Amino acid sequence: QKEVEQDPGPLSVPEGAIVSLNCTYSNSAFQYFMWYRQYSRKGPELLMCTYSSGNKEDGRFTAQVDKSSKYISLFIRDSQPSDSATYLCAMRRISFGNEKLTFGTGTRLTIIP
Amino acid sequence: AAGVIQSPRHLIKEKRETATLKCYPIPRHDTVYWYQQGPGQDPQFLISFYEKMQSDKGSIPDRFSAQQFSDYHSELNMSSLELGDSALYFCASSSRGGTYEQYFGPGTRLTVT
Numbered sequence: 001q002k003e004v005e006q007d008p009g010p011l012s013v014p015e016g017a018i019v020s021l022n023c024t025y026s027n028s029a030f031q032y033f034m035w036y037r038q039y040s041r042k043g044p045e046l047l048m049c050t051y052s053s054g055n056k057e058d059g060r061f062t063a064q065v066d067k068s069s070k071y072i073s074l075f076i077r078d079s080q081p082s083d084s085a086t087y088l089c090a091m092r093r094i095s096f097g098n099e100k101l102t103f104g105t106g107t108r109l110t111i112i113p
Numbered sequence: 114a115a116g117v118i119q120s121p122r123h124l125i126k127e128k129r130e131t132a133t134l135k136c137y138p139i140p141r142h143d144t145v146y147w148y149q150q151g152p153g154q155d156p157q158f159l160i161s162f163y164e165k166m167q168s169d170k171g172s173i174p175d176r177f178s179a180q181q182f183s184d185y186h187s188e189l190n191m192s193s194l195e196l197g198d199s200a201l202y203f204c205a206s207s208s209r210g211g212t213y214e215q216y217f218g219p220g221t222r223l224t225v226t
Contacts, residue, residue, distance in 0.1 A: 088156075
């Protein structure tokens with residue numbers, strides 16, 4: 001079983017809809033949680049980085065972390081066709097020397113105009 | 114803002130040849146990470162360096178080696194290339210004195226024939 005589980009999709013929604021992307025994890029040592037957006041054959045682009053349980057908002061994006069349930073989410077409001085990409089959740093431990101990111105498998109999202 | 118620079122962007126090699134990938138981190142970032150992403154897969158951590166010292170090691174084959182230089186750029190050396198080494202190779206950088214966010218470069222696409 002992978003340490004980080006993510007629904008691979010694909011997920012298709014109409015433009016303007018609210019998108020919900022989710023990941024679960026099994027290792028309670030993970031303390032930092034990130035969401036990356038990756039366009040085809042491009043490098044992952046950091047969207048959000050959170051530490052505490054709760055919500056963090058940045059423009060149309062909201063990241064939610066529930067450490068007690070080991071569950072994280074990314075919400076995209078007013079989705080645009082340019083949001084069509086693969087979304088990867090990633091997490092890491094807090095200790096020095098143990099900083100690698102462990103990724104989910106990614107969810108491919110398509111926003112239909 | 115300056116981003117992570119990787120070179121070359123594309124590389125074609127034959128089996129058993131050697132390849133060298135280069136990474137230039139964001140200015141003032143002191144930690145460099147290497148990830149390998151196969152087709153349709155999530156990035157897998159290979160190795161990382163902090164202040165020119167190896168800080169963490171993942172599933173990096175013995176045929177691969179890497180180092181970080183005094184100007185903080187890093188090189189990934191790959192020898193005895195195999196067909197299965199064909200993948201996207203990403204470099205990411207972060208600053209231990211700042212946040213724990215890792216910023217990725219555009220990647221090097223390696224094709225082994």
